Amino acid sequence: MSTSATQEPQLTKAQQRKMRRFDNPWLNPKLLWGAAILIGIMALGLIGRLLWDTELVFTGSGPLKLPPIGFENLRGQSGITDHPLGTDGAGRDVLSLLIVGAPNSLYVGLLASLIGMSLGIFLGFSAGFVRGRVDDVIRVLSDVMITIPPLLILVVFQSAYGDVNLTMMAVLIAAFVWQSPTRLIRAQVMSMRESGYVQMARLSGASTFHIMFKEMLPNLIPYLFGSFIANVTTSIVTAVGLEVLGLGPQRVPTLGRTIYEAINAGALIQNLWWWWGIPTLFLALMFIALLLINIGLDEVSNPRLRKL
Amino acid sequence: MSVLDLKDLSIDFPTTKGVVHAVSDFSVSIAAGRRVGFIGESGSGKTTTALSAMRMLAAPGFVSKGEIHLHSLDSTNLLGLSDEAMRKVRLRKISYIPQGAMNSLNPVVRIENQIWDGIIAHEGKVAPLELKRRSTEVLANVGLPAHVGELFPHELSGGMKQRVCIAIGVCLTPELIIADEPTSALDVITQRHVMQTLREVQDKIGAGLILIGHDMGLMAQTVDELAVMKLGKLVEFGPVKQILENPTHPYTKDLISSVPLVGGPSFLDSPPADHTNQTATSSSLDTPLFEFENVSKTYGEVTALHPMSFQLDGAVPKIISIVGQSGSGKSTLGSLMLGFNTPSSGKVKFFGKDINRFNSREKLAFHKDVQAVFQDPYACFNPFYRVDHALSFPFKRFGLSKSDAHTRTAMEEACDAVGLDPNLVLQRYPHQLSGGQRQRLIVARALMLSPKLLIADEPVSMVDASLRSTILKNIYDLKEKHDISIVYITHDLATAYHVSDYVMVLFHGQVVEAGPPKAVIGDPQHDYTRLLIDSIPWPDLNRDWGSASTAKAALERLDSMPRDQSAVLRGDIPGFQLESM
Numbered sequence: 001m002s003t004s005a006t007q008e009p010q011l012t013k014a015q016q017r018k019m020r021r022f023d024n025p026w027l028n029p030k031l032l033w034g035a036a037i038l039i040g041i042m043a044l045g046l047i048g049r050l051l052w053d054t055e056l057v058f059t060g061s062g063p064l065k066l067p068p069i070g071f072e073n074l075r076g077q078s079g080i081t082d083h084p085l086g087t088d089g090a091g092r093d094v095l096s097l098l099i100v101g102a103p104n105s106l107y108v109g110l111l112a113s114l115i116g117m118s119l120g121i122f123l124g125f126s127a128g129f130v131r132g133r134v135d136d137v138i139r140v141l142s143d144v145m146i147t148i149p150p151l152l153i154l155v156v157f158q159s160a161y162g163d164v165n166l167t168m169m170a171v172l173i174a175a176f177v178w179q180s181p182t183r184l185i186r187a188q189v190m191s192m193r194e195s196g197y198v199q200m201a202r203l204s205g206a207s208t209f210h211i212m213f214k215e216m217l218p219n220l221i222p223y224l225f226g227s228f229i230a231n232v233t234t235s236i237v238t239a240v241g242l243e244v245l246g247l248g249p250q251r252v253p254t255l256g257r258t259i260y261e262a263i264n265a266g267a268l269i270q271n272l273w274w275w276w277g278i279p280t281l282f283l284a285l286m287f288i289a290l291l292l293i294n295i296g297l298d299e300v301s302n303p304r305l306r307k308l
Numbered sequence: 309m310s311v312l313d314l315k316d317l318s319i320d321f322p323t324t325k326g327v328v329h330a331v332s333d334f335s336v337s338i339a340a341g342r343r344v345g346f347i348g349e350s351g352s353g354k355t356t357t358a359l360s361a362m363r364m365l366a367a368p369g370f371v372s373k374g375e376i377h378l379h380s381l382d383s384t385n386l387l388g389l390s391d392e393a394m395r396k397v398r399l400r401k402i403s404y405i406p407q408g409a410m411n412s413l414n415p416v417v418r419i420e421n422q423i424w425d426g427i428i429a430h431e432g433k434v435a436p437l438e439l440k441r442r443s444t445e446v447l448a449n450v451g452l453p454a455h456v457g458e459l460f461p462h463e464l465s466g467g468m469k470q471r472v473c474i475a476i477g478v479c480l481t482p483e484l485i486i487a488d489e490p491t492s493a494l495d496v497i498t499q500r501h502v503m504q505t506l507r508e509v510q511d512k513i514g515a516g517l518i519l520i521g522h523d524m525g526l527m528a529q530t531v532d533e534l535a536v537m538k539l540g541k542l543v544e545f546g547p548v549k550q551i552l553e554n555p556t557h558p559y560t561k562d563l564i565s566s567v568p569l570v571g572g573p574s575f576l577d578s579p580p581a582d583h584t585n586q587t588a589t590s591s592s593l594d595t596p597l598f599e600f601e602n603v604s605k606t607y608g609e610v611t612a613l614h615p616m617s618f619q620l621d622g623a624v625p626k627i628i629s630i631v632g633q634s635g636s637g638k639s640t641l642g643s644l645m646l647g648f649n650t651p652s653s654g655k656v657k658f659f660g661k662d663i664n665r666f667n668s669r670e671k672l673a674f675h676k677d678v679q680a681v682f683q684d685p686y687a688c689f690n691p692f693y694r695v696d697h698a699l700s701f702p703f704k705r706f707g708l709s710k711s712d713a714h715t716r717t718a719m720e721e722a723c724d725a726v727g728l729d730p731n732l733v734l735q736r737y738p739h740q741l742s743g744g745q746r747q748r749l750i751v752a753r754a755l756m757l758s759p760k761l762l763i764a765d766e767p768v769s770m771v772d773a774s775l776r777s778t779i780l781k782n783i784y785d786l787k788e789k790h791d792i793s794i795v796y797i798t799h800d801l802a803t804a805y806h807v808s809d810y811v812m813v814l815f816h817g818q819v820v821e822a823g824p825p826k827a828v829i830g831d832p833q834h835d836y837t838r839l840l841i842d843s844i845p846w847p848d849l850n851r852d853w854g855s856a857s858t859a860k861a862a863l864e865r866l867d868s869m870p871r872d873q874s875a876v877l878r879g880d881i882p883g884f885q886l887e888s889m
Binding site: 195196197199200201202203204205206215218219 | 646648671672675676679680682684686687688689690691692693698701702705706750
């Protein structure tokens with residue numbers, strides 16, 4: 001409600017540009033920026049592999065504790081072009097750690113979220129559509145699972161199991177991210193099954209499969225996207241949390257594992273800020289990108305958020 | 309003396325596709341104690357105009373031209389006030405009674421606290437006893453007992469909630485009340501009571517009233533002066549008597565003629581034949597098309613539908629109307645017929661077979677033969693697809709389509725048959741079409757499938773008044789030209805009177821009166837039918853609606869009516885057999 005709508009608003013160029021967002025909500029700047037950053041990180045991983053030597057992630061491939069170019073470490077050494085972002089305490093190249101590690105962290109997040117979402121879509125549709133006993137079981141199960149802190153269970157599991165690989169870790173995390181999409185989809189399906197167009201489809205002799213996947217699912221797409229991105233964020237946070245505790249994969253470099261090693265080697269007191277700082281910055285960028293995409297998708301699914 | 313003057317008012321909404329002129333050059337003045345109606349179809353700018361007087365236009369709308377004067381202010385121009393000064397005007401000088409009372413009250417706050425909120429916002433600290441006295445008084449003014457103040461909104465009926473909204477609107481004795489379709493969600497009996505209450509309380513405080521609506525009958529019974537709006541322009545303004553008896557603008561004439569009257573001229577080209585004098589002949593088919601065998605439906609303690617039996621022959625198509633107010637069980641009956649709901653007892657039979665025991669192949673065949681038109685034309689289309697999907701999908705699914713080109717021609721023919729231009733409506737998304745267009749498309753869909761039975765559940769109640777008769781004509785043509793039997797579920801007795809061959813009046817899930825429409829609606833015998841007919845607002849000043857006390861007495865009579873009395877049967881028609889319980 002506008003209370004000062006008495007004088008004619010002079011529409012500036014910027015306002016007009018903002019208005020155009022009503023035409024195509026998918027083109028909103030938050031979504032575009034978020035996607036651009038995320039694609040940038042992925043591009044670094046893919047193109048970097050071609051241009052940079054990934055063998056440099058192994059211990060002793062370079063001098064120890066070299067700073068990035070233009071900085072000096074405590075020993076007075078300055079950065080060299082062979083290792084533009086410096087090296088860590090074991091002589092590993094930080095740039096190649098990023099090139100190999102960042103996609104690994106994203107991979108865990110995406111895979112865990114994908115598995116979680118698929119489970120969520122399946123269970124949510126079953127609960128919302130079939131109702132009755134099935135609904136009771138799924139609802140109680142997801143409600144109980146939501147109250148269990150995933151990190152606690154994962155810490156216990158990982159320390160008992162020993163070394164895991166990335167896929168294994170993604171599967172483990174997926175077991176804790178299916179609840180919220182399940183609840184979301186269940187609620188949407190339950191309100192949608194009473195809607196006029198679903199009743200019309202039933203009158204048209206549509207099969208249950210058709211109603212679920214052709215009539216309901218397309219209208220859930222913005223919600224599914226939003227939920228998917230939120231899940232990717234949760235999964236990466238969980239994965240990095242485990243890695244920083246030293247419970248991640250032992251043989252594969254990831255951003256979280258790099259931070260774990262930096263902390264372990266006392267990088268903080270030795271002022272080796274590039275060792276832990278650059279991976280942290282990367283993670284922060286990744287989360288900001290995911291957040292922007294999430295807000296952008298929110299605007300797509302909820303037109304009321306599209307403000308002038 | 310006039311309270312509010314709107315002078316040459318224009319309201320614009322800037323959008324990406326250019327500026328929309330929602331209202332242009334609108335001038336009206338509202339005198340103290342006078343009731344002015346704004347009538348027009350949706351999108352005609354009536355609500356926007358009224359909201360501009362509250363300075364509550366939805367963004368990005370703004371007043372581009374003109375003045376709004378409230379004469380009791382020192383500086384009368386409302387548009388020049390500061391936000392704080394404007395806040396003081398709202399409710400104290402001009403109050404607004406919203407459309408959906410259900411959503412306008414805060415569900416977690418007691419009624420009296422919601423009344424106090426307004427008083428405290430304008431008068432500061434008021435002693436609790438004084439607050440209590442005033443809320444009781446204002447509730448009494450709208451005919452509600454004092455204990456209602458201590459209740460929560462969910463404990464009240466729709467009519468009571470709407471009256472609470474009126475109470476809040478008048479608690480500071482404003483000079484002008486704006487009522488935005490205050491009864492659109494209520495049934496006729498409650499509507500009469502709420503409107504009478506509003507009229508009386510407005511008379512008492514001597515305020516001006518702007519009533520926004522689209523029902524000519526309601527306007528005739530309520531207002532003194534009428535402003536007819538079309539596409540943001542005032543097309544006609546004058547005393548309601550003059551407009552009703554001597555309309556000058558063709559649009560006004562359309563609006564008046566679009567309200568069908570019981571006993572009045574029919575809006576159909578060939579009204580249904582009078583069956584009253586014919587004797588019921590035995591059905592020409594061995595198994596009836598549709599049959600209810602002692603069907604009842606209960607939800608826990610509540611009985612939505614008492615045991616009922618009828619047989620619909622279907623050899624000669626018929627329109628059977630089921631009328632009643634909300635909660636009478638008429639929609640339950642519809643969903644039982646469609647198989648969306650299973651009966652608590654008894655059997656629903658289609659060609660002699662129980663529809664709830666169909667296997668999937670039989671179910672498909674059943675749906676091909678029994679189709680529906682629902683109340684809400686906005687919800688019936690999946691927003692993800694173009695409207696063609698709703699028409700072509702069942703056509704293909706039921707195996708009627710020979711090829712894509714065949715589907716396309718069938719769709720175009722069906723659109724033509726209901727008076728839509730296929731080039732304008734097909735290939736569009738639902739939100740690009742108006743409610744009337746969408747509802748006609750649903751009728752076109754039914755036509756394409758040529759079912760044996762069509763269940764039309766309040767097909768026109770959410771469509772603009774000016775389009776109702778056209779859509780009913782389309783539905784009527786399904787019977788006349790395409791041999792489809794129709795069950796027409798409605799609360800509108802006037803349309804039921806015109807289109808149907810047989811009418812059943814439902815009250816608390818029971819048939820109280822049934823028979824040919826000329827008998828049941830033209831000359832009602834049962835108290836409930838009579839009450840329903842008395843509550844219809846007639847667009848005729850000589851037929852008075854009565855006062856709030858008669859409306860209240862009628863409601864009380866309704867409550868005290870015995871629940872299990874036998875139906876008054878008023879004669880049979882061939883092809884339909886209702887068995888009295």
